[in-house]
Amino acid sequence: MRFLLIDNSNTRTKFTIGTRDGLDNWLAQVPTKEISPTELDKTLIDQQFDAVMLCSVVPEKAAIIAQYFSELPFHQLDYKTDMGIHIDYPKPEQIGADRLANAAGVHALYGSPAIVIDLGTAVTFDAIGANATYLGGVIAPGLASMTDNLSKRTALLPKIELAEPANAIGKSTTEAMLVGAVFGYRGLIKEIIKKITREMTEKPIIVATGGDATLIAEGLPEIDHVSPTLTLEGVRRAATLQF
Numbered sequence: 001m002r003f004l005l006i007d008n009s010n011t012r013t014k015f016t017i018g019t020r021d022g023l024d025n026w027l028a029q030v031p032t033k034e035i036s037p038t039e040l041d042k043t044l045i046d047q048q049f050d051a052v053m054l055c056s057v058v059p060e061k062a063a064i065i066a067q068y069f070s071e072l073p074f075h076q077l078d079y080k081t082d083m084g085i086h087i088d089y090p091k092p093e094q095i096g097a098d099r100l101a102n103a104a105g106v107h108a109l110y111g112s113p114a115i116v117i118d119l120g121t122a123v124t125f126d127a128i129g130a131n132a133t134y135l136g137g138v139i140a141p142g143l144a145s146m147t148d149n150l151s152k153r154t155a156l157l158p159k160i161e162l163a164e165p166a167n168a169i170g171k172s173t174t175e176a177m178l179v180g181a182v183f184g185y186r187g188l189i190k191e192i193i194k195k196i197t198r199e200m201t202e203k204p205i206i207v208a209t210g211g212d213a214t215l216i217a218e219g220l221p222e223i224d225h226v227s228p229t230l231t232l233e234g235v236r237r238a239a240t241l242q243f
């Protein structure tokens, strides 16, 4: 059976095909604000699949996607979906579906205990205890959310493209902003990993994913692995249990 797996997050929507054995090489991305039936037609034109598993944190787009696949076996992942993990959280319905998929993905690929850090529109940290128990985590602004907002709320700061800063002492407005973003987020991540690890009983494996993971994980020895398709791996795990 071939599953269409969809990660509908706030900046980009990622698509791949999964089977019981793993993920396909085909991977497509569409800016989330462009998701429409026409865009889905274009993206999926050459793909064959028997069922669809959607992970969404954008309800308006989830409704469009669900409607588009109304003729196929379709499931939208939530806290009640079997993903091979347990949830120990007071209001599990609050947890973003992508955070649950990340927890399922990290457990399926690397085991537990683990911390997964997703550097997307938001930067999220999720802690998975021994025995695959989702414990909770942290939400911070994503790098582009932070730099774009800084540019929007000031008269003189430009929009910047994220890149590795040459030095900590910036020699231009852009360099100074890059240091704030890249070195600043590395510091934030180190501190939060340290504090979360102290609240866990065993040393967790630490895995990063999301659009800014490669840039930020470079130079952060705390991060054991960067796994760009981790969320989709979690969605695949849910699909294998659902269909």
Ligand SMILES: Nc1ncnc2c1ncn2[C@@H]1O[C@H](COP(=O)(O)OP(=O)(O)O)[C@@H](O)[C@H]1O
Pocket (backbone or CB within 6 Å): 009, 010, 011, 012, 013, 119, 120, 121, 122, 142, 143, 144, 145, 162, 209, 210, 211, 212
């Ligand atoms: N082509 C791209 N389009 C959008 N964001 C990108 C791109 N390449 C890198 N990024 C970075 O990735 C981040 C978004 O990551 P992503 O994982 O797609 O977010 P989300 O999962 O929330 O949709 C942005 O903060 C941006 O800095």
Ligand SMILES: CC(C)(COP(=O)(O)O)[C@@H](O)C(=O)NCCC(=O)O
Pocket (backbone or CB within 6 Å): 009, 010, 011, 057, 094, 095, 096, 097, 098, 099, 118, 120, 121, 122, 123, 124, 139, 142
């Ligand atoms: C925290 C998030 C905005 C992250 O979204 P993303 O950056 O992946 O687009 C998303 O998981 C969400 O809307 N969560 C709901 C609130 C919660 O998880 O507690």
Ligand SMILES: [K+]
Pocket (backbone or CB within 6 Å): 009, 010, 098, 118, 120, 121, 210, 231
């Ligand atoms: K995401």
